[in-house]
Amino acid sequence: xxxxxxxxxxxxxxxxFSPADQDWVDNQLPKNVHLTKTPCTGRINPxxxxxxxxxxxxxxxxxxxxxxxxxxxxxxMAARRQLEEFNDFLDHIGYEKQRIRFVWLDLQDRGIIQxxxxxxxxxxxxxGTASNLVTRSKAVEGGLDA
Amino acid sequence: MPDIEAIKTEAKRLLxxxxxxxxxxxKAGDTPLHPQPAFFRSPDEVDDLVYDGLCQNNLxxxxxxxxxxxxxxxxxxxxxxxxxxxxVVEKQKKRENLYLIGVPCxxxxxxxxxxxxxxxxxxxxxxxxxxxxxxxxxGYHLVERSELLHDSCLRCIHPNPMSADILIGExxxxxxxxxxxxxxxxxxxxxxxxxxxxFQSEAERCIRCYACREACPMCYCTECFxxxxxxxxxxxxxxxxxMQGWHIVRAFHQTGRCTSCGACERACPMDIKMTYLPEKLxxxxxxxxxxxxxxxxxxxxxxxTITLDDKNRFTV
Numbered sequence: 001x002x003x004x005x006x007x008x009x010x011x012x013x014x015x016x017f018s019p020a021d022q023d024w025v026d027n028q029l030p031k032n033v034h035l036t037k038t039p040c041t042g043r044i045n046p047x048x049x050x051x052x053x054x055x056x057x058x059x060x061x062x063x064x065x066x067x068x069x070x071x072x073x074x075x076x077m078a079a080r081r082q083l084e085e086f087n088d089f090l091d092h093i094g095y096e097k098q099r100i101r102f103v104w105l106d107l108q109d110r111g112i113i114q115x116x117x118x119x120x121x122x123x124x125x126x127x128g129t130a131s132n133l134v135t136r137s138k139a140v141e142g143g144l145d146a
Numbered sequence: 147m148p149d150i151e152a153i154k155t156e157a158k159r160l161l162x163x164x165x166x167x168x169x170x171x172x173k174a175g176d177t178p179l180h181p182q183p184a185f186f187r188s189p190d191e192v193d194d195l196v197y198d199g200l201c202q203n204n205l206x207x208x209x210x211x212x213x214x215x216x217x218x219x220x221x222x223x224x225x226x227x228x229x230x231x232x233x234v235v236e237k238q239k240k241r242e243n244l245y246l247i248g249v250p251c252x253x254x255x256x257x258x259x260x261x262x263x264x265x266x267x268x269x270x271x272x273x274x275x276x277x278x279x280x281x282x283x284x285g286y287h288l289v290e291r292s293e294l295l296h297d298s299c300l301r302c303i304h305p306n307p308m309s310a311d312i313l314i315g316e317x318x319x320x321x322x323x324x325x326x327x328x329x330x331x332x333x334x335x336x337x338x339x340x341x342x343x344x345f346q347s348e349a350e351r352c353i354r355c356y357a358c359r360e361a362c363p364m365c366y367c368t369e370c371f372x373x374x375x376x377x378x379x380x381x382x383x384x385x386x387x388x389m390q391g392w393h394i395v396r397a398f399h400q401t402g403r404c405t406s407c408g409a410c411e412r413a414c415p416m417d418i419k420m421t422y423l424p425e426k427l428x429x430x431x432x433x434x435x436x437x438x439x440x441x442x443x444x445x446x447x448x449x450x451t452i453t454l455d456d457k458n459r460f461t462v
Binding site for chain 2: 067077080136137
């Protein structure tokens with residue numbers, strides 16, 4: 001793979017309790033990582049993942065809180081059931097399961113997200129560019145999607 | 147086959163006594179292969195009622211299109227009864243407003259297979275419960291019923307209506323759950339590349355007519371995600387991304403709700419196989435949450451129930 005793998009990072013805005021980590025994610029993410037901040041992992045619709053996949057992302061990382069630590073009590077539990085099943089379902093139709101990674105963070109954790117991103121990137125480099133389910137036509141400069 | 151006169155008598159009684167406003171059942175259609183869903187509103191009309199293996203729609207679809215508080219009588223098979231239960235769970239109908247005339251189902255005949263055996267011009271089809279007599283231009287054909295059953299019916303687990311108000315005919319033996327599992331396992335034994343190639347070849351024939359959505363009893367949203375303009379969730383044209391997105395998300399919205407009736411597949415004008423998608427989700431629901439849809443009118447589907455017992459279920 002010539003370029004670095006493209007990663008879509010969906011982050012629950014409460015999961016990085018340390019200001020340093022949150023600042024890193026907000027301001028110092030590598031160019032190949034696209035950040036989408038959500039109010040809670042429960043807000044992540046499976047369609048978001050599908051849009052990212054069809055748009056040609058090589059991997060998706062979802063970071064959220066551990067059970068019983070959700071800001072909204074049970075949002076992460078709902079997300080776990082749905083997104084995990086969605087991952088299994090995409091695997092059923094031939095999408096590599098390893099391309100979707102869940103990172104459930106303890107509020108006490110520090111510096112985990114950086115480590116997870118770098119290991120995920122290495123694994124994606126080994127997998128190569130995603131081809132299955134990448135069907136959306138490329139964004140054209142000045143077009144609607146640009 | 148169940149006694150059709152008994153069904154008619156019961157439907158007439160319901161309408162004559164004013165227990166229901168309308169009885170949902172089938173009447174003879176314009177072509178011999180397609181009996182059509184019918185709404186009987188007076189006892190005289192009930193003489194037109196038919197019931198045989200060619201009645202291929204899932205009648206529960208029409209429940210959500212009738213006024214919410216109307217009293218409805220309905221001829222139900224096993225899968226339709228489960229769809230009704232699922233709709234009651236989702237508070238689309240009240241169970242006390244429904245009167246279910248249960249019919250143990252011996253399986254629905256796939257008209258694609260009949261046309262495959264006998265050619266396009268079929269004149270009459272007679273179904274006696276064991277064999278099917280097809281009178282076509284190409285001559286008479288006597289075919290075993292099992293050869294013509296729809297794929298979903300071959301792996302049916304619950305042929306008997308479980309909560310009908312009256313059951314017409316003798317209950318049949320329950321199906322074997324391993325058959326439903328075998329379909330999923332057989333598909334998953336292929337490599338990811340083969341699975342994706344199959345999915346692609348099926349999805350790319352889609353013409354986005356949404357007949358599958360209209361045939362499905364659980365697709366009752368007033369505005370479907372593909373019809374949204376703002377935000378536009380997915381491409382709504384007949385593009386590769388749009389077609390694949392539709393098939394994936396349509397199936398995923400049925401997680402823990404699909405009763406495997408196969409009405410979507412029978413409604414498809416392009417003969418696209420699509421039940422292998424919700425079949426996988428149903429199998430996962432059975433394995434992970436020990437949940438089967440529509441067996442009662444209280445249990446919520448897994449995505450609607452969240453418990454902290456889940457916390458050890460998923461690995462970090």
